[in-house]
Amino acid sequence: MSFLDRIAEGWRKNRKPGYYENFDYHWTMTIDLDQCSGCGACVTACQAENNLPIVGEKAFAKGREVKWLRMEHYWEGEYPDVKLNIIPMLCQHCDNAPCETVCPVSATYHNQDGLNTQIYNRCIGTRSCAVYCPYEVRYFNYNDHTWDSPLDQQLNPDVSVREKGVMEKCTFCIQRVRQAKDTAKDDGRRRVRDGEVQPACVQTCPSQAMAFGDRNDPESNVSQTLAGPRAYRVLDELNTKSSVVYLKKVETEA
Amino acid sequence: MQGDPNPLKYTDIHNDVVASIVETGSNYYVALATALALTLICFFFPWFYQLYYGIGAAGMNHPGVWGTYLASFIFWIGLSHSGTLLSCVLHITNSSWRKAMYRSAEAMTLFSLVVAAMMVMVHVGRPWFIHWTLPYPNQMEMWPNFRSPLLFDVMAITTYITGSTVFIYMGSIPDFAAVRDRTRGWRNTMYSLLSLGWRGTDREWHRLHWAYTFLAVLIIPLAVSVHSIVSWDFAMSIVPALHQTIFAPYFVVGAIYSGTAGIVTVMFVLRKFMDFGEYITELHFDNLGKLLLVLSLLWSYINIVEIFTGFYSGASGETEALRYRLFGFYAPLYWEMITFCAVLPLLCAFKRFRTSFVPMLYLSIAINIGMYTERFLIVATSLSRQYLPDAWGLYVPSAVEISILVGTLALFTTLFLLFVKIFPSVSMYEVKETMDTPKKIPAAASGGSLA
Amino acid sequence: MTHFVVGLFGDPESALSAAGSIQSADLGTPELMSPVPIEGVEEVLGEKRSVIKRFSLFGAIFGGVSGFLLAAITAVLYAHPVGGRPIITFPPYLIITYELTILFGIIFTVIGFFVSARLPNGLWTSFWKQDENRPYVPEAAVDKFAVSIGCGVDDVQRAETILRAAGAEAIRDGTEGVS
Numbered sequence: 056m057s058f059l060d061r062i063a064e065g066w067r068k069n070r071k072p073g074y075y076e077n078f079d080y081h082w083t084m085t086i087d088l089d090q091c092s093g094c095g096a097c098v099t100a101c102q103a104e105n106n107l108p109i110v111g112e113k114a115f116a117k118g119r120e121v122k123w124l125r126m127e128h129y130w131e132g133e134y135p136d137v138k139l140n141i142i143p144m145l146c147q148h149c150d151n152a153p154c155e156t157v158c159p160v161s162a163t164y165h166n167q168d169g170l171n172t173q174i175y176n177r178c179i180g181t182r183s184c185a186v187y188c189p190y191e192v193r194y195f196n197y198n199d200h201t202w203d204s205p206l207d208q209q210l211n212p213d214v215s216v217r218e219k220g221v222m223e224k225c226t227f228c229i230q231r232v233r234q235a236k237d238t239a240k241d242d243g244r245r246r247v248r249d250g251e252v253q254p255a256c257v258q259t260c261p262s263q264a265m266a267f268g269d270r271n272d273p274e275s276n277v278s279q280t281l282a283g284p285r286a287y288r289v290l291d292e293l294n295t296k297s298s299v300v301y302l303k304k305v306e307t308e309a
Numbered sequence: 310m311q312g313d314p315n316p317l318k319y320t321d322i323h324n325d326v327v328a329s330i331v332e333t334g335s336n337y338y339v340a341l342a343t344a345l346a347l348t349l350i351c352f353f354f355p356w357f358y359q360l361y362y363g364i365g366a367a368g369m370n371h372p373g374v375w376g377t378y379l380a381s382f383i384f385w386i387g388l389s390h391s392g393t394l395l396s397c398v399l400h401i402t403n404s405s406w407r408k409a410m411y412r413s414a415e416a417m418t419l420f421s422l423v424v425a426a427m428m429v430m431v432h433v434g435r436p437w438f439i440h441w442t443l444p445y446p447n448q449m450e451m452w453p454n455f456r457s458p459l460l461f462d463v464m465a466i467t468t469y470i471t472g473s474t475v476f477i478y479m480g481s482i483p484d485f486a487a488v489r490d491r492t493r494g495w496r497n498t499m500y501s502l503l504s505l506g507w508r509g510t511d512r513e514w515h516r517l518h519w520a521y522t523f524l525a526v527l528i529i530p531l532a533v534s535v536h537s538i539v540s541w542d543f544a545m546s547i548v549p550a551l552h553q554t555i556f557a558p559y560f561v562v563g564a565i566y567s568g569t570a571g572i573v574t575v576m577f578v579l580r581k582f583m584d585f586g587e588y589i590t591e592l593h594f595d596n597l598g599k600l601l602l603v604l605s606l607l608w609s610y611i612n613i614v615e616i617f618t619g620f621y622s623g624a625s626g627e628t629e630a631l632r633y634r635l636f637g638f639y640a641p642l643y644w645e646m647i648t649f650c651a652v653l654p655l656l657c658a659f660k661r662f663r664t665s666f667v668p669m670l671y672l673s674i675a676i677n678i679g680m681y682t683e684r685f686l687i688v689a690t691s692l693s694r695q696y697l698p699d700a701w702g703l704y705v706p707s708a709v710e711i712s713i714l715v716g717t718l719a720l721f722t723t724l725f726l727l728f729v730k731i732f733p734s735v736s737m738y739e740v741k742e743t744m745d746t747p748k749k750i751p752a753a754a755s756g757g758s759l760a
Numbered sequence: 761m762t763h764f765v766v767g768l769f770g771d772p773e774s775a776l777s778a779a780g781s782i783q784s785a786d787l788g789t790p791e792l793m794s795p796v797p798i799e800g801v802e803e804v805l806g807e808k809r810s811v812i813k814r815f816s817l818f819g820a821i822f823g824g825v826s827g828f829l830l831a832a833i834t835a836v837l838y839a840h841p842v843g844g845r846p847i848i849t850f851p852p853y854l855i856i857t858y859e860l861t862i863l864f865g866i867i868f869t870v871i872g873f874f875v876s877a878r879l880p881n882g883l884w885t886s887f888w889k890q891d892e893n894r895p896y897v898p899e900a901a902v903d904k905f906a907v908s909i910g911c912g913v914d915d916v917q918r919a920e921t922i923l924r925a926a927g928a929e930a931i932r933d934g935t936e937g938v939s
């Protein structure tokens with residue numbers, strides 16, 4: 056194909072918004088807030104799986120902890136009549152991600168799985184994506200991190216260790232997604248089966264509040280849940296079209 | 310100058326300006342050495358430490374990922390706005406009072422831009438890869454993202470630096486030529502190179518006039534676009550209190566405002582220390598004072614509109630951001646800014662104030678402090694109050710940041726001090742133009758007229 | 761070989777009238793050198809046109825087209841889905857177009873200036889041979905107005921007479937150049 060043809064075809068294909076709906080997979084996570092007990096196992100699992108740095112007391116006090124998945128706590132009412140609402144907050148892998156448009160070097164973009172990816176090698180650290188993200192789930196490496204022995208022995212070889220000056224965030228455990236796709240290919244299957252990929256947080260959740268799957272497949276577990284009446288997205292009014300769907304807590308009148 | 314009983318002659322200007330370049334007092338060297346030392350100690354040393362340690366050397370944290378570095382960047386870009394822009398507008402409208410001051414104003418533009426570009430380097434996490442923002446073919450098969458407001462910035466600032474360099478250089482060619490003939494040694498070589506063999510022929514003057522006018526016409530819309538684009542770094546986000554349509558005009562007005570104040574400061578210094586009292590007069594301060602008054606009113610108006618729209622929207626994010634800015638942790642800074650930028654400049658309504666040099670100096674410095682605060686508040690207050698209350702936070706600058714802030718001032722001063730010894734800091738030929746042309750002298754012995 | 765006669769004048773009016781008489785005496789078009797642009801040159805020596813505006817226009821159009829193509833074509837070649845936006849998005853690319861329009865407009869204006877003002881010339885550096893066809897008098901950069909005319913050796917006397925008649929303060933042969 057000649058150069059001009061390539062351009063013409065690219066032009067035709069990419070002119071319209073919504074091309075992402077044709078992606079191979081559209082990974083989605085559902086989090087059932089009714090089942091979530093706020094134990095924080097997912098936070099730890101994510102830390103272990105993705106080589107998150109342990110920043111130490113000083114940096115923590117400065118507000119520089121790195122937690123791709125964090126527990127947000129909201130208190131309601133006055134003491135003693137208080138209620139605690141918990142919501143796990145991670146990158147929502149927005150289809151209309153504001154963080155992607157602002158990156159000058161395309162270090163963060165949408166891949167063919169509908170995931171919002173972060174390329175650490177490409178990042179120059181302008182930190183504008185963190186400003187543009189309304190969910191505040193992007194974390195910056197303010198300095199190089201070290202792991203005290205024996206923690207340095209447990210680093211996940213599938214995940215890179217980030218250097219100072221780059222941005223990072225939840226990847227939907229892209230290394231696991233990759234692996235599942237490879238296995239499927241080796242087995243001669245065209246697609247990954249539902250439930251075959253489980254990110255670390257989903258796998259760990261003791262109350263099985265979290266689920267992960269492909270939204271493109273109408274039969275999948277998440278597609279079914281998505282249609283339910285309790286499903287909602289955080290900050291939906293901003294039109295980010297996020298891929299993490301929360302299931303509303305069922306209020307029982309006391 | 311015109312009505313003066315003892316009018317300046319062309320040669321006087323020539324001698325004054327050449328003297329300002331060639332004759333260097335010991336005070337100058339002291340000032341240069343101080344500025345250079347401050348630049349090294351306050352700017353480069355902390356910066357190198359930060360390069361080694363990471364951005365963590367600054368005070369930024371999780372919600373407040375942007376800090377004083379970005380505020381300084383906007384501030385310096387803003388300060389750059391009055392030099393070349395004002396000079397272009399005044400050139401096109403043929404205002405003769407521009408002529409004595411515009412060279413130093415344009416130099417201010419250029420050096421502010423240099424400092425602003427340095428601030429970008431200081432700001433980003435991995436400045437050693439900053440060239441990735443430029444579209445150049447590479448083996449990585451990677452390309453910058455032309456949809457990013459930050460890349461608009463890269464484009465706009467590159468163009469702006471090119472444009473203002475060319476503009477100040479082109480306007481100086483005749484003056485370089487004039488200085489060339491009066492210098493010896495390395496200076497002569499330098500000015501010969503810089504003046505490109507300018508002879509002042511009618512053809513050259515004609516071409517210079519047109520080229521200069523075209524450049525001015527091109528640079529005015531450029532300067533307006535540059536600060537609009539800087540504002541879009543913020544306004545294109547969906548952060549409450551940043552996502553506003555008024556931001557582009559707000560930034561442009563703010564930029565011209567602080568730039569004009571900066572010119573007043575520089576004028577004062579030049580007048581005081583470079584003996585340019587005859588060329589920079591009360592007239593300049595009077596006109597600049599009027600400009601400051603108009604700009605401060607415009608600026609206040611935009612601020613009121615901003616508050617009103619935020620309040621009227623009733624959206625919880627907007628109102629919270631607004632409440633926080635007006636009454637939250639950073640509120641003292643906010644009210645300081647209002648005092649310095651909206652209340653104090655009203656003094657410019659009085660002619661006596663406008664034509665007194667020292668009060669104008671204080672006012673101009675106060676305005677720029679206020680404008681710096683404005684930029685800081687835009688960054689700090691908006692980022693600490695975003696949508697999810699769990700991620701609210703507080704950002705306080707660290708010692709490294711404050712040192713670098715002082716260091717940028719020293720860097721700017723150093724560049725400016727070097728400038729006054731290289732460029733004729735008052736445009737000779739344009740000052741000459743504003744004066745009466747020499748009159749025909751009755752035939753004298755020297756010339757010898759033929760009967 | 762052309763000889764140059766340069767007359768120095770203390771004021772622009774006499775320089776202009778000298779230039780006028782030189783021209784009407786059929787000695788060719790004289791060149792004026794002055795510390796400031798002289799008003800009314802065009803009435804005496806005829807109107808001047810420059811090619812600078814063509815350069816600016818060409819530069820601006822070139823910059824605009826290349827700016828848009830730079831953004832749009834490379835975006836197709838490096839298709840990065842970003843923020844659910846189309847790969848070829850007009851609003852941001854128009855900004856790139858705008859900036860590059862101005863950038864190339866500026867660059868080409870400068871080139872146009874150099875070309876049409878014939879700069880840099882032989883006076884540029886001492887490394888270059890002094891250009892004999894470009895007489896120069898340093899006083900003309902300070903407060904004198906010079907009229908220079910290149911003519912054959914027979915006409916030198918006539919040119920000098922005309923210049924003196926117009927009130928020249930001094931006559932040079934214009935070969936001394938820069939110190």
Ligand code: SF4
Pocket residue numbers: 145146147148149152153154155171187188189190191192193224295
């Ligand atoms: S949640 Fe934030 S970081 Fe994740 S895709 Fe959306 S905007 Fe980007």
Ligand code: SF4
Pocket residue numbers: 100101102104105123124145224225226227228254255256257
């Ligand atoms: S999906 Fe993976 S990376 Fe994302 S929060 Fe869960 S464990 Fe962390």
